[in-house]
Amino acid sequence: MIKGRSGLYILVFLFLLLLAGCQSSKGETEKEKSELVISAAASLQKALTEIEADYEEENEDISLIFNYGGSGSLQHQIQNGAPVDLFISAAIEPFENLLDDGLIEEKAYSNLLGNELVLIAGGKTDLEGVENLDSVSKIAIGSPDSVPAGKYAKRSLEALGLWAMIEDKLIFTKDVTQVLTYVETGNVEAGLVYSTDAKSSSKVKVIDTLPNDTHEEIIYPAGVISSSKEKEKAKKFYAYLQSDRSLEIFKKYGFKGMK
Structure with missing residues (x-):
């Protein structure tokens, strides 16, 4: 048994050491969590909010950050260097403009959804x-x-x-x-x-x-941005958007699947 003032100092020291270790461990965990930035058409917000909850529950090392707006405005943000990992457009033209500029990853894009x-x-x-x-x-x-x-x-x-x-x-x-x-x-x-x-x-x-x-067919293309710093994780989420579970959610909100 530890006795006296010196013993108290030792206990306090051990407590502080343990506390510092916990904080360090917590900091390392937070550092390991990757952020993915998804620029998406405003009309997708409710469906993607539900998909976000499911995905983050299954992938605790990922934090999804959504930037919603008009597809043309989002296109210009990406062309001007905004740090984006994945783009989901509400029209073909803004998406094709990024493809032409080489800003969408080859073999990591597709027509995701339809609408009326x-x-x-x-x-x-x-x-x-x-x-x-x-x-x-x-x-x-x-x-x-x-x-x-x-x-x-x-x-x-x-x-x-x-x-x-x-x-x-x-x-x-x-x-x-x-x-x-x-x-x-x-x-x-x-x-x-x-x-x-x-x-x-x-x-x-x-x-x-x-x-x-x-009017032209209303198609929502999706693709990984070629400059993404988390390209493999962005591709994983891109694939998840095409899963049966995600398509069920999209259809619940009125979208049409393109499969």
Whole structure:
């Protein structure tokens, strides 16, 4: 048995030594945890949040960090050197631009998901179909210059002969999620969003589905960024996104699998 003041000093010393060892061990564990940055279209947020929880539970050494936004804006961020490991676009064009620049890893990309474009309105709006859009005063769509849903919307409205008729009523947004918010809050009477966005909200109703032959097929390609510092772990998560478990989650939120 340790007695006296000297014994107390020894006990305190041993306690501090043990505490320092625990902190060191904790620090080493934290250092071993890898962060993967995924830039993804805003319309994927709810599905990816669920997938994130599943993946991190199965892979305790990985921390997933998501950067959501319009696909065009995300493309420019990657071209300007943003530290991204994986990109999921809501359209082919921004993704192909990165492919052309050599910024997507060869043999580590594919068409992941599909979607549809729908016309939505708030509960108090008496809108019958896309052909009646001129009857409302404000319509929100994503900015056609940077938001794929906005680009699809513009091309579809042009094909239907409606663009010139309603152009002065259009409110352009930074991404498709903002369109949904504007309709939910009554800031606009109607909006064009993906069917997945409409499905996620109880505050809007789907008025119409825009004909698929009036715009390009809505495809979400995904790929690993060639400059990723965690390339193998990024490829592992990329493969997980294509697993049956992930596709079940995507389909629950209204996406179509491309398998």
